[in-house]
Amino acid sequence: MKIDRNLLHRYQQKQCSQEERALIDSWIDSLADGSPEINDDLLLARLASLDERVEASLGVRPIKKQKKWAVAASILIPILLFGGYYANQYLAAKRLTELAAIESPNWTKSVIVMENNQEINIDSIRIGDTLHVGKYSLVKHSNGEIQYVNLPQDDAPIFNRLTTMTGGISSIVLADGSKVWLNAGSELRYPIKFDKSSREVELIGEAYFEVAKQEIAGERIPFYVRNAKKTISVLGTKFNANFYDEPEIALLEGKIALSKTAAQTEAQGLTYQETLLPNDVYSRGKIQSSTDIKRYVYWKNGYFNLNDVKLATLVKRMEEWYNIPIVMDEALGNEVLIGRISRSKKIKEILDLISIALPASYDYKNGIIYLKFEKQK
Known part of the structure; x- marks a missing residue:
C-alpha cells in the first residue's frame, strides 16, 4: 500500500482527519523493519504516532518538545551515570585482576x-x-x-x-x-x-x-x-x-x-x-x-631494600625487576619506607603494601602502572 507523501506530513503536523489518521496507523503497523517503503518521512510519522499513542494511554495532554526532552533526560541521564559508574568499576577490577596475575621472575634471564x-x-x-x-x-x-x-x-x-x-x-x-x-x-x-x-x-x-x-x-x-x-x-x-x-x-x-x-x-x-x-x-x-x-646486598638474597631508600629509587628497581613501566606522581618521590620486601612477591602485593604505608593509590592501564598521591582527609 502506498501512502501519499503530503498525507504523511499532514499526519506529522496532526492535521489529518480521524479516517486519515487511522489509515496511516494501520499502514505503519503493517510495515516490517527493513521495508523499502521505510524512509525519513515514515520515521517521522512513526514518532508522531508514538507520541499520540503514549499520550492517549496515559491520559495526558500533549507537551512541548522541550519538555519531552527534559522528561527523557531526567530518565536517561541517571541511567547513563549509573551505567558508566558500574562499567568503570568493572573495567578497574578487570585491570587489577590482570595486574595480580603478573608473577615475579623466577629465572636468571x-x-x-x-x-x-x-x-x-x-x-x-x-x-x-x-x-x-x-x-x-x-x-x-x-x-x-x-x-x-x-x-x-x-x-x-x-x-x-x-x-x-x-x-x-x-x-x-x-x-x-x-x-x-x-x-x-x-x-x-x-x-x-x-x-x-x-x-x-x-x-x-x-x-x-x-x-x-x-x-x-x-x-x-x-x-x-x-x-x-x-x-x-x-x-x-x-x-x-x-x-x-x-x-x-x-x-x-x-x-x-x-x-x-x-x-x-x-x-x-x-x-x-x-x-x-x-x-x-x-x-x-x-x-x-x-x-x-x-642492606646494600639485600638484592643478592632476593629482597628490595627499603631503609633510607626514596620511593623514586624503589620504583626504578621495581621497573628493572618486573619489566613494567611505572608512572609516579612527583609528590611521592621523596617518601621513604623502612625494612625490606621479598622480590619473589607479585608486583601487586608490593603496590598494596606501598598504598597502605603511604598516602598512595595505584591503577594499571595499557601495561603501565600509575602510582598516585592521595591527599590525607
Whole structure:
C-alpha cells in the first residue's frame, strides 16, 4: 500500500482527519523493519504516532518538545551515570585482576656474550651440565653459578660479557676463584683467564663481589673494577658496587680504594685517594659508616631494600625487576619506607603494601602502572 507523501506530513503536523489518521496507523503497523517503503518521512510519522499513542494511554495532554526532552533526560541521564559508574568499576577490577596475575621472575634471564658475539642463554644450561664452546667449557653448578673450565693454555686474552636482563640475577666464578653476583639490567665484561700481574673487569649496573686473594712471589695481585665513573682497587674483599646512577659502593669486608682522577688506567696517571674500611659506604661523593651494611646486598638474597631508600629509587628497581613501566606522581618521590620486601612477591602485593604505608593509590592501564598521591582527609 502506498501512502501519499503530503498525507504523511499532514499526519506529522496532526492535521489529518480521524479516517486519515487511522489509515496511516494501520499502514505503519503493517510495515516490517527493513521495508523499502521505510524512509525519513515514515520515521517521522512513526514518532508522531508514538507520541499520540503514549499520550492517549496515559491520559495526558500533549507537551512541548522541550519538555519531552527534559522528561527523557531526567530518565536517561541517571541511567547513563549509573551505567558508566558500574562499567568503570568493572573495567578497574578487570585491570587489577590482570595486574595480580603478573608473577615475579623466577629465572636468571641472563646471557653470556662470547668473543665472537655469539650468545649463550644461561637458563638453557641445566644444573650440572658442561657446555663446550670453542677453546673452553662452561659448567653450571647446583647453586646456579657459571664457571669456566678447561681453559686454553695460550696467553691470548679472551673477553666475554655476562649480561642480565630486567628481572634477572646471575652469578659467575671468575678464573681466579672470585665470585660475582650481577643484578638486573647489568653487565660484566671480564677475561676468561686473568693476566699474571693484574686482574681487571668492567661493570655497568650493579654487582656484589667476593674477591679471592691472589699472590705471586709473596706480592698480592690487585683486582680492579672499572666503570666510566669510578675505578675500584681491591686486594681481597667483599663489597657491593652500584653504578646504576651515581656511584654507591658498600664495603662488607677487607679494604678498597676509589679513584679520584679522570684517567682510565694506572699507566695514564689513575690515582686512588679515597679508602673504604669495613661498614663504610661511598655515596653522593662522601664516605660514611653504616650500622646496617648488609642492606646494600639485600638484592643478592632476593629482597628490595627499603631503609633510607626514596620511593623514586624503589620504583626504578621495581621497573628493572618486573619489566613494567611505572608512572609516579612527583609528590611521592621523596617518601621513604623502612625494612625490606621479598622480590619473589607479585608486583601487586608490593603496590598494596606501598598504598597502605603511604598516602598512595595505584591503577594499571595499557601495561603501565600509575602510582598516585592521595591527599590525607
